[in-house]
Each structure stands twice: as C-alpha cells, then as structure tokens.
Amino acid sequence: MxxxxxxxxxxxxxxxxxxxxxxxxxxxxxxxxYLDSIMKDLRELYLEVEAKIGPSLT
Structure with a gap:
C-alpha cells in the first residue's frame, strides 16, 4: 500500500x-x-488489495 x-x-x-x-x-x-481518478488508478494499477474509502474531511 x-x-x-x-x-x-x-x-x-x-x-x-x-x-x-x-x-x-x-x-x-x-x-x-481528482480523488476519484486517484482511487481508480490506485485500485487498478498499484494495489493488490481492496482499498476502502472513508468519510470526507470537508
């Protein structure tokens, strides 16, 4: 990760x-x-495990 x-x-x-x-x-x-694009690349290209998305900090 x-x-x-x-x-x-x-x-x-x-x-x-x-x-x-x-x-x-x-x-x-x-x-x-921007964050959606990052998560898509992270899941498809860089990770071999599932990534979970937590609540926004806004």
Whole structure:
C-alpha cells in the first residue's frame, strides 16, 4: 500500500498522501473528480488489495 501511495504522489502532483500513527493511510486532493481518478488508478494499477474509502474531511 505504501509503495502504491508513493507512485500516486509521483503521478498526481497535487495529491498529498499521509500515513497516520494508527496505520491509516490518507489521500488528500483538490476535488472529488481528482480523488476519484486517484482511487481508480490506485485500485487498478498499484494495489493488490481492496482499498476502502472513508468519510470526507470537508
């Protein structure tokens, strides 16, 4: 997962990826469409596990 987040950071320069102390990984971005694109790429290209989406921070 962490390697996938590193690749996302390189592909999507406006994305901010964080790994919390609890182990939770967060992706922050400028809009819903941008984040949808990130999640699509993350699921289809970079991950071999299922990613779950939590509530928005807005």
């Amino acid at each position: 962490v390697e996938g987040l590193r690749k996302i950071s390189k592909s999507y320069t406006l994305a901010i990826t964080k790994v919390e102390e609890s182990g939770e990984q967060k992706i922050l971005g400028p809009g819903e469409l």
